[in-house]
Amino acid sequence: MLEQSQLHAIESRCTQEAAPRCRTACPLDMDVRAFLDHLAAGNMRDARKLLERHLPLPGIMTAVCDHPCENACLRRDLGGGIAVSALERFCMSAVSTQTKPLIRPPKGQKLAVLGAGLAGLTAAFDISHKGFAVTVYHEGEKEDALRAAFPALDDSTMSEDLRALEKFHVSFVSTVLDESLLARCSEEFGAIFVDASVCSFAPAKDAVDGSTLVWKEKICCGGWTSQTPTGARYASASSQAGDGRKAGITIQRLMTGVSLVAAREGENRENRLHTPLDGVSPLPRVVPAGDAYTEEEARREADRCLRCSCMQCVKECPFLQKYKEFPRIYARKIYNNASVVRGTRTANVIMNGCALCGQCEVICPERFSMADLCLQARQDAVERDVMPASAHEFALEDMAQASGPESAFLLEDQNAVAQGTHGTSMFFPGCQLAASRGNQVLAIYRFLREALPGGVSLYSTCCGIPAHWAGREKLFDEHASILRKDWEACGKPEILAACSSCMAALKKALPEATVIPLWSKIDALIAEPFVCSAPKTMSVQDPCGARHDHEWQRAVRSLAAKAGIQIHEATRAGEESACCGYGGLVWNAQPDLADAMAQKRAGEFSFPILTSCIMCHDRFATETESWHLFDVLPQTANADLHQEKSAPGLSARRAGRAALKEAALEEFLGQKPSNRYDNEPILLRIPDSVQRAMECRYILRQDAVEAVAGIEKSGAKFLNRENNHILGSWRPRNVTFWVEYVVDDDGGFTLINAWCHRMVVAGAIQPATKVIMEEKVHA
């Protein structure tokens, strides 16, 4: 299970929650983006509330701030930084005070501030608002230091803020600021802040600790003037107030005995948020027609804010969009989910919704990988036996069928065997190509046998990727050992893989094997241009499993060029390609989400799609015109009917695999086909509309046939006297199938409807299945 430290490391790679540049530039940590958002929306009161919450002495601060946020603004080169300072002044004048902070009775400890510059007053403001009584020593009048530093500041603003300060147990004492005062205060007060802008005895900036502003023992110092690049000194309001705030935190910690340095990383103002600026057009600053902004002008100016935000991965991925969050939050939810001992695991759906395609990792500037996170969570859930059974059950059954005796076969090159050797290559079509395009698999195999003098075997089975995607590493390892045994028995040939997921699984299962894309081999074997009936301009879908496989991508484009197809590259091609929804078994766990992925990706192409992965093809085919490379290559184009608008259903896929096995063994070994599929125990007619509904419910033809046959045999069924429909149920495994059908005149049956559920109800299943007691009721 993920350790908390690992979680923090993962989380920190997603910068979506990091502060935007305006905020990191502000020493007072002002949430400028939220302020502008309120203004733009016309929520003037909320905007003012925000100023009052973030800024010390808000009247003074907004009047004198030197607004470093405006220089840091990403709009700077796109029409000019947002006029934050002018907007703050507008807000302060347009709306009256909105918050009324609680005045607490003062705590026992007394604190002193030497110097009523902006740093000293900020420190006094922050400390007093935490309930400490503060004495501020100043020379002359208490306003003098501010007047000297900021001559433009008007008296009424100043007196209003200082009066407000006095309500918070801040008292002002006029005296000479010298070292003897400091010595006296050291004895009388718990801690002291020295305002360097007005105290001549204050140390130089580098004599105090930068992170806490501690000068010596319980004395902090800050508020130095700043220097322009040409050497002129000036009072930077934001920097001085920032010092006052930092010292204020230190002094509160001194008073409460908390570590002065712990957990202050947030004060290090780093720009971590990535904000893509592609497609952002310049928009000039709104210049007020009069002296200051009107509300309408202020709203327009605030609306120029880019609302800096990363979300680059989320914009691309329907899965990341589904729960309206971003990876950092998902990581936390998945972690919290895994920590649940007993209770609701709300994030199960999150970890099983990821296609594990890796697009986010490529797009993310910090390389955040949802795939790693979700896969690890699945493995963890499987290990702790809390993975929902339904999530991947059908896919794993499909894997078992594809690698079981009905479908799997290994055909050695008989010419090589006759000479006492093995073929130097092994063609591995993958279970879905075998399911969908059996004739083309055989056609390309014939071609390979002729073209490769070293001999080539044909190994049709599942690569094991469904087990890996489902988080079932033990099952994957067991499957891998079967693959290894067969591969070794064939003399460890190089493997030609026609599916990018197979390539990934085979490289994992057989790390020492040479696994190359089938397309590279074919590209090398077909030297000349050839004629094909495909459209003359197409867009290539790079399968997500091959996003880092440049050789795969090159070979596909090379073959397309030889076919006379001009390639129009889609947005997000190559490494950045998006998944069709097959990856990660989303199609099984969350079919709606998988469909959304297919729709989104299919919509990103402006031309008919050329795919090199059969699942990309089959999932796009229902959305738009899609061609598989086999539909283009001269060796295979005519072997199967190119069905650009449809793909085989789940039952047809299983039958397709079994049919390929029989055809291959008949053609190359002369074995007679068993015609098993022509020998169903009953004659069951399934109308197309019922078949389509069954596909959505993962009910196979075979399930329906077995159910009707079983029900008829046992006689345990219902009869609808209105229309003579028969209804019965059948539970061959962890699912109960219900079939509603009629008996035809010829003794066959026609299926009217079929549905299923997983819950067990006594009396609602066929006793013959003997599974009723599999569920133990928990007390």
Place this chain on the structure above:
Amino acid sequence: MGLEPNFTPDGGDWICAKCHVPLEQIKVQALYMHSAFDVILPRCPSCGLTLIPQSLAEGKMAEVEALLEDK
């Protein structure tokens, strides 16, 4: 009177084809993932064969299954 949810067939006049008797709404137990619920379903009073309507299987039952799987 019990408070268990009561589900009738989605339509039609269903009888038990084996016993040739009309179905009755009878309390039965539904089990899933270490949890049990009482529901009232159409059942043959003679042999106990119980009918689960499609609307229940794909509605409430699917919801509860999903909830329990996330437990």
